[in-house]
Amino acid sequence: MNLIRNNSKGCLIAESDEPSFDPPPATRTSALMVGSDIATHNSEQTDRVLTPPHYDVRQLVRLVQCLQCSKPFTAPVTLPCGHTVCRECLPSAEHRANISWPNTEDRQRGYTCPFPDCGTVHPTGECSVDVTLTKLIDKIRVEGSKATQLAGNHFMLLEEVPPRTQTTPIENRVFQYVGRTRELPGGRLVATFTMAEMGELGHASEVLYTSTSMTVEEEQVLDTNVRSCIQEAALKELDCLVCYNLMLDPTTTSCGHTFCRRCLARVLDHGNDCPICRRKLHIPPSLQDQPSNARLVAILNGLCPDLVAARVNALNLEEQSAESNLSTPIFICTLALPSMPTFLHIFEPRYRLMMRRCLEGNRQFGMVMYNQANHPQGDLGTTPFLEYGTLLEIVNFELLRDGRSFIETRGVGRFRIREHGMLDGYNIARVERVEDVSLTEEERMEAEETKDAQASAEGFQRQHPNTPLDPNLALNLKSTHELLTRCTSFVERMRSHSASWLSTRIVSVYGGPPNDPALFPYWFAAVLPIAEEEKYILLRTTSVRERLKLVDNWIRRIEGQPW
């Protein structure tokens, strides 16, 4: 009965300017092995067939090179957009304007993303060192220096070939593409890594190789060995710490820890702490807009494509057998709100059966309201129920002697019905989770809305200096923090006036007003005596600001009428 997510299945391969991995066909021939561009231009020198450890040497090393400084990563940071740079390669942090919530220290400043296709300002609190990549590159360095020592007197001559087409802006921001030549110990793989480590091999450059002391066969043996040592060491770091499998579609948290996308989503179903460091994660639990760790995806595909493919296949088989389409039982009755209690009296036989099955299962079911006005419900057409609802979890169950029961539930999430059917008399549905946007998006919306409102308000007042502003414009002017303060002070005021709807009895059921602005509107709606149809709108909201604005509207109406 899990909520079904938009993109929870399958392996997302990130699209970006991170290195992708397309090994040229193994049959391509060239006297001097180079990357794809150059190879075609030297194709007249076709005297030997390249074997697997050779054709992708340059690309393998590129997988661990920072796009900006071109060296193998040092303290890599995977940004919220999924790109990775060395910590040292990040620009200095700057102030983020027009943001009032959540006004925590680690979100007040941010880095302008150095990747031209992103360009957003990432809050410093979301730019932690990528733990998996750091360990992985440490391991590769260790293997690299071991291999250098083992290489003894074997040397390769490496000639850097800068790209003939233009490099991307980030690639030439600090690195000078001049075309250096170096003679370095080891086979191609180790020598290339060493050259990158020296800061003399540009990310976009190819390499021309000449062996100065080895036969082709010796060279290949050397490279094959190094490659398998690196692969073995790397695989130990590429297991997800939740499922103990090879990471599938690796997704990195703001604290720098990486899990399979679906493992992280499952973890977030149970709470929003990082499983490793327990820091709070402020991301929508379905991870819908959370990009994958592009660099790790590329490394996995480059280092062990066969293992990745096997993992995807195994997962597909597993999910086929496990998922049925209409898996959420639906109770059509009343408005329930997330994080708030809902009490139900179960007497209809079909719902008794449903509750029994729920209690045996995960104790969850969906609650939706009747569609009394017969309004069409999105793609569903006109249904007897409204399409948005609240997932409830049974916390207390009291069975009466005659088979009726009282149940106490608590809202654990919101959903939208995408498909529905019947099972033994009650409704069942395939639902999609409704959740808030990420904090970054929330902050962006606040900054944009308040800035636009500011501009309109100034324009309006220049023309009509003595007319009050339109209430909606005035509302948009307010920072999220001001909205929250207004809501809480209203509640305080009402309490001191002992408003009847805030009686002790009601507060004892629903608790006092929650401090979390994300949850406050649900509490307010639970205690406020207005029509349920109006409160229903809360279930469709996807941002904290949007909900606080709805509450503000209600308050304005209440203040306009006598009590």
Add this chain to the structure above:
Amino acid sequence: MALPKRIIKETERLMAEPVPGISAVPHEDNLRYFDVHIHGPSQSPYEGGVFKLELFLPDDYPMTPPKIRFLTKIYHPNIDRLGRICLDVLKSNWSPALQIRTILLSIQALLGAPNPDDPLANDVAQRWKEDQNAAIETARQWTQEHAKP
């Protein structure tokens, strides 16, 4: 339902690199059910005793913690008469990054450091606070009586 890879790997590692003083062996007919033996830590009243526990991995493990219970009678302020254990990592502080191994180590550590301020067995905890020496002596006697290797 097939056994998840994680449980297979954890079991293999528990067998290949056992923790000193702790053993966990799955039942042949139910690979989610383990017989556990924990040696009482040295310099604790449980020293010399071998305690039997049962451990069960629920369907949604590792999203929810393993269920663990002492089978051997034990006199301890955080373990009740039914063998249930009061330990934060088995409840609200569980994280899927923890594992059978770390949980059993935490239980072994709990034997070495009883915490009467967060009791599960009230009578034992009270005694522990009022007359610690006598309580430790009782724990020692129970160990000799019930937890013989």
